[in-house]
Amino acid sequence: MSMRAISDTPPAATSPAATSPALAISGLQKSFAGVRAIRDLSFTVPKGCATALIGPNGAGKTTVFNLVSGVYGVDAGTIHVNGVDVTQMPSRRRIRTGVARSFQNIRLMPHLSVLENLLVGQHVRASSLAALLTPYRLIPNHRWKREARAALADSGLGRYADETVGALPYGVRKRIDLVRATLAGANVLMLDEPAAGLNPSETNALRDHLKALIASGLTLLVVEHDMHFVDSICPNVVVLNFGEKIAEGPLSLVRRDAKVREAYIGTDEEA
């Protein structure tokens, strides 16, 4: 028989979500057909911070995203988002805890307008069946439309509201996907190589957009090979090698670490 420990301390006045980190990964393990892709991995990302997950090809970065988003189940360990244990939660329910993944292959619908795409994202937050069945798209000046237009304007993307998504440049689509994710209620966003495929001016626009979102409280976990980009938005990095955390801290310190340098030797990448 198990007994719950009785604590002397009174329950905290604030909810666990208010005080816990945005993302807490503890003792995570994952193997694929005997290959240990993630080995006893633990790290936390504080609220409103951007952390980069770096490491050579095959280190396990994408697997971490797949475990946090629920694409794969864990072999062992726990994942908490905003204080909520999501380890056993079905993938589709995790967005309600605030975690989302963006950019993998942008999930915007190319034949719809930017505004319509944002409204689809906002439906994720709808709690009732009636809300889900209401054709918001057809209601002029609905609150969600006003919110969506305001979010676009805040991001400097207001002029694209009524344009068809498929006709827009890739860099703009990526930034609209960011707006969509935040309107859908995401406050912990995972980005897999956000700067890949962008030209320098698009990269700068994305970086400024991310900085503004972070300043407004968004938490980011970023996998990115462009170390200038990492350096400009992420105060902290977690370095993986063969599924194991080999270093953690500010990039300037981590890249001088002997284990990190060794991990990157013989690859074309740099830390």
Ligand SMILES: Nc1ncnc2c1ncn2[C@@H]1O[C@H](COP(=O)(O)OP(=O)(O)O)[C@@H](O)[C@H]1O
């Ligand atoms: N679905 C899968 N099936 C089998 N092996 C996988 C799968 N996903 C990832 N792996 C393996 O897990 C390891 C880590 O891969 P991954 O997370 O994609 O690394 P990274 O994103 O750092 O390049 C690699 O050895 C890869 O082959």
Ligand SMILES: [Mg+2]
């Ligand atoms: Mg990867």
